[in-house]
Amino acid sequence: MTGIRHAPHAEPQNAVRQRRLIRNVRAGTASRTATLAAPIHRHLRHAGAQALAVLALIGFVGCATITAFDQNSLTAAKTLKEQTSVLILAADSPAAGHASDIASLKRALASELAYERGKNKHEVNAVTVKQWVTFIEQVDEFVAKWEAPGTKFTNQYLKEKAALMEKMADEIIRMESGKPR
Amino acid sequence: MDWEKLLKQIEQAALDAAKAGAKEFASAAGDDAKAFLKAAADDLKRYSEAYKAGTITKGEFEDLLQGLKALAQMNALTEAGLAEVALQGIRDAVLKAVIQVVESAVLAAL
Numbered sequence: 001m002t003g004i005r006h007a008p009h010a011e012p013q014n015a016v017r018q019r020r021l022i023r024n025v026r027a028g029t030a031s032r033t034a035t036l037a038a039p040i041h042r043h044l045r046h047a048g049a050q051a052l053a054v055l056a057l058i059g060f061v062g063c064a065t066i067t068a069f070d071q072n073s074l075t076a077a078k079t080l081k082e083q084t085s086v087l088i089l090a091a092d093s094p095a096a097g098h099a100s101d102i103a104s105l106k107r108a109l110a111s112e113l114a115y116e117r118g119k120n121k122h123e124v125n126a127v128t129v130k131q132w133v134t135f136i137e138q139v140d141e142f143v144a145k146w147e148a149p150g151t152k153f154t155n156q157y158l159k160e161k162a163a164l165m166e167k168m169a170d171e172i173i174r175m176e177s178g179k180p181r
Numbered sequence: 182m183d184w185e186k187l188l189k190q191i192e193q194a195a196l197d198a199a200k201a202g203a204k205e206f207a208s209a210a211g212d213d214a215k216a217f218l219k220a221a222a223d224d225l226k227r228y229s230e231a232y233k234a235g236t237i238t239k240g241e242f243e244d245l246l247q248g249l250k251a252l253a254q255m256n257a258l259t260e261a262g263l264a265e266v267a268l269q270g271i272r273d274a275v276l277k278a279v280i281q282v283v284e285s286a287v288l289a290a291l
Contacts, residue, residue, distance in 0.1 A: 066265045127262035131255050138251055145244070156231050157241035164224070164248045171255040178263045180270070 067125045069179040076112050077176060081169030083108065084139060088162040091153050095146040102143055109136050131172045138165065187286045194278035202271030209267075210260060217256050224249055 083105050090098055113132045119125040142161065145151055153161075228249075232242040 065269055066262065127258050127265070131258050134251050134255055134258075138248060141244075154237050154241060156236040157238070157245070160224075160228065160231070160237070160245055161241075161248065164245065164252060167220075168248075168252050168255050171252070171259045175259045175262045178259075178266055180266055 064180075065124060066127075067119050067179060069176065069181045070119070073112075073116065073128070074173065074176045076108075076115070077169060077172045080105075080108060080112060081166055081173070084165050084169065085162045088142065088165060089158055091142075091146050091158055092155060095143070095151075102147075105139070106143075109139060128172065128175055131168075131175060135165075135168050135172065138168065187282070190282045190286070191279050194282045195275045198274040198278040199271055202267065202274050206264065206267035206271075210264065213260060213263075217253075221249060221253065 087098065087101055087105055090101070095102065109132070113129070113136060116125055116128050116132055120129050142165075146153070225246075228237070228242055228245045231237045232239065237245070
């Protein structure tokens with residue numbers, strides 16, 4: 001009882017209430033413990049809920065959900081954009097004459113995808129990984145058509161395809177550039 | 182220290198920081214979406230005209246349409262990723278605002 005009466009939250013606010021309480025207890029119409037403790041408990045419950053909400057917010061804030069900007073990734077994306085575009089524009093002649101360039105680009109793309117997957121712990125690099133998967137699928141489909149016997153692309157198509165692949169690479173570049181630094 | 186007052190100040194600071202960040206992001210995302218749709222519409226028109234004029238084959242036209250679809254997916258991924266970055270920025274701003282309020286309150290109480 002004494003402990004409650006001297007609690008820091010209760011004493012300044014309850015001076016009037018305490019006098020009323022004493023009167024009520026003397027009259028036998030109230031329990032001292034219940035009358036004093038109820039507002040304190042209400043206050044503590046309210047403050048406790050708010051404090052928990054703030055702690056939850058701070059905990060939520062503390063978790064990074066996306067990888068930080070990576071200069072290596074940005075440089076690789078720019079290089080692969082150019083390599084891909086150059087290779088597509090070279091597809092006005094048979095693929096057999098560009099076998100080493102095709103193999104080199106495929107190796108570089110696979111290597112970049114592996115690098116990005118390596119940063120994808122807890123799915124924090126999922127967007128970039130999915131973008132590279134889509135980009136590589138497009139390159140693979142193009143190369144498969146190019147390597148098919150008798151394929152001859154029109155110049156207009158090659159220009160449009162190269163431009164389209166550049167725009168796809170630009171999306172990867174935009175994503176990397178927008179990551180927190 | 183008046184805990185009730187402090188908690189209310191924290192709540193308000195967090196709300197203000199979140200509102201400011203969300204407003205800024207919504208505006209930028211809207212502009213990006215409009216720019217992408219306009220560029221995609223221009224590409225589609227050009228592909229159609231090239232196919233009609235016979236400068237690209239039907240197979241090439243179909244391949245470019247598929248490519249445009251893949252580009253739209255990549256754009257959607259970028260927007261989703263940038264939204265995540267913005268959200269992280271908002272959360273950081275909220276934390277900073279909360280810390281500032283608490284810091285001020287603690288210094289005032291000393």
